[in-house]
Amino acid sequence: MTTRLDDLPLRDDLRGMKPYGAPQAALPVALNVNENTHPVPDDVAGDILDAVARALRDVNRYPDREFTALREAFADYLGEGLTREQIWAGNGSNEVLQHLLQAFAGPGRTAFSFDPTYSMYPLLTRGTGARWVSGVRSHDYTVSPASAAEQISEVRPDVTFLCAPNNPTGTPMSLDVIEAAYDATEGIVIVDEAYQEFAPHDAPSAVSLLPGRERLVVSRTMSKAFAFAGARVGYLAADPALIDALRLVRLPYHLSALTQAAATAALGHADTMLGMVDEIVSQRDRISATVEALGYQAHESWTNFVLFGGVADPAATWQALYDRGVLIRDIGIPHHLRVTAGTADETTAFLDALASIGSGS
Template sequence: MGRVTASLDDLPLRDDLRGLTPYGAPQVPLPIALNVNENTHPVPDEVASDILDDIAVALRDINRYPDREFTTLRESFADYLGHGLDASQIWAGNGSNEVLQHILQAFAGPGRTVFGFAPTYSMYPLLARGTGASWVAGSRHDDYTITAEEAAAQVADADPDVVILCTPNNPTGTPLGLDVVEAVYEAARGVVIVDEAYQEFAPRDAASALTLLEGRPRLAVSRTMSKAFAFAGARVGYLAADPAFIDALRLVRLPYHLSALTQAAAVAALRNSATMLRMVDEIVEQRDRITATLEALGYQPHASWSNFVLFGGVADPDATWQALYERGILVRDIGIPNHLRVSAGTEAETTAFLDALASIDSAS
């Protein structure tokens, strides 16, 4: 029999999902991929060996369901984050996207709204719509900053059920001051999520929103192991919040949602956090090198507290992206006119990108 194919239009898809496109960045086998903000440094050999030892132990009981409460992992995250946190204030999932999805399943949904300041992480609208909620986009200044007063006024006007603050912001690298977080929390009647996926790349003296958790039960601070810990393929995200907030997430999580192997790998990586985080200093050095060289080449890089640089002044982003592609280098066109974004890689990867860009001469 011939194979019968159908399109989405032929299926009884939810009306609010029709016409949407899934999240995705190009996945092509180029020598230098600097397009999705990965940590391009491999996990150090001594840490990889320690992780493998713990996974081997976990495999002995793989016929049994894992610890549903992932207690040891939550304790490990609490120890890593500090600030007096304990396991009752920690949640985790298969990547920070799943953690955010849990929050929206619990606090958003049909008839509710999710708010963020655009441009920001492109998954937020998709997660909102996937849970049946509506996405509402606020605005920033041309340099992507926003004051506490402006942020609070926009949140009060929109009156959302969930606010997501990405800091440092993806795709711009822009930080938000804690005064913005405090003002937004006071203006919001719903929950406020501070997505600190790139916090480890911020200056050492930059305060985290973790310092604001006490006395704010509607506040959650989300993190990931994908970036600083070079754990993108392991898919581990987590958050800190009031214990009651954590209880809300238990209502929507799937049973045994974190595998025993995931838990074992993450606990071992956290045990070696000092070694893992040495990569951060190297990445920040390359990020700052990218910024300085882009300025010298005539582009306009935006200040970044993350592991990537968004830069403007690109006369033709499509042509520049293609020219870099043909030279074996993958960067990201995020749809902001005359801009491209590049992740900070190893010294060799960064050199290859900067040399290739200099050879193109595409600054406007």
């Protein structure tokens, strides 16, 4: 007899939950999970391989538990006078967020964000035994400072997530909203800047707000702008005391020596790696303009993807694109679909396929 999940002594609060997952299919054009579809440049890949090869010589030993060189590299990259004592990292930004929830959420506590937003926030929250509460956004998916403060004051969360720019909508969030949210709570405020590199060059980062705000956290990832999704490296900046809190919950030696070596080498080529961003932004803007011309509604995006509405039947449109070899994402917002900005050829393939289906409603 086959054992089912329901037959196991699973935690009651996990029963009925579904794991995170996006469709994975071997289609010619995969634009569904906001990856950087540009490969790592050959010269950068060569340096990364050399760094990993050097690390392999000592792989019989545990890695630097404090990943000192990598934290220094992240501090240099973020600027704003940051030091390594203000930096933390993990195996992808999801692990970094999990560390924060393990330290500051948990049973009897609450985490909060404005819906729709990144679908992993409630999953990570419930995985730590905390309660998840969703707030609301305006019809254009923005949040005003007054609305943010009012909703947070009402919920009084222990952890507040601010996805800036927001996933899955691409919506920017101004610093005054972040300041209002911080002032409205005594809990931790996490600004998730996974897509910050795709924002306009003059758009300020929430990193500039860190001085004097010991409960503020700014998280980033190397998965998007640095084309490092397969390497799984995320990081954050915060007050050194908050970093100390994360040491209480991390697993021993959680970042392998190979991961540390690869990420440090990649950061040494930040200018080259970020050179891909402008091309991705140009394809994003091309998608927005073209889907509008086809009769859909493209929402403002400061990310590497476009959420577009006016889709009469998202499931049917998704399937029609799939049948044409193009994979995008139905994220569950009625009459909307989301597409990643890929290379010029990938973008052309998507736009041609969408045009062949027909115009928006």
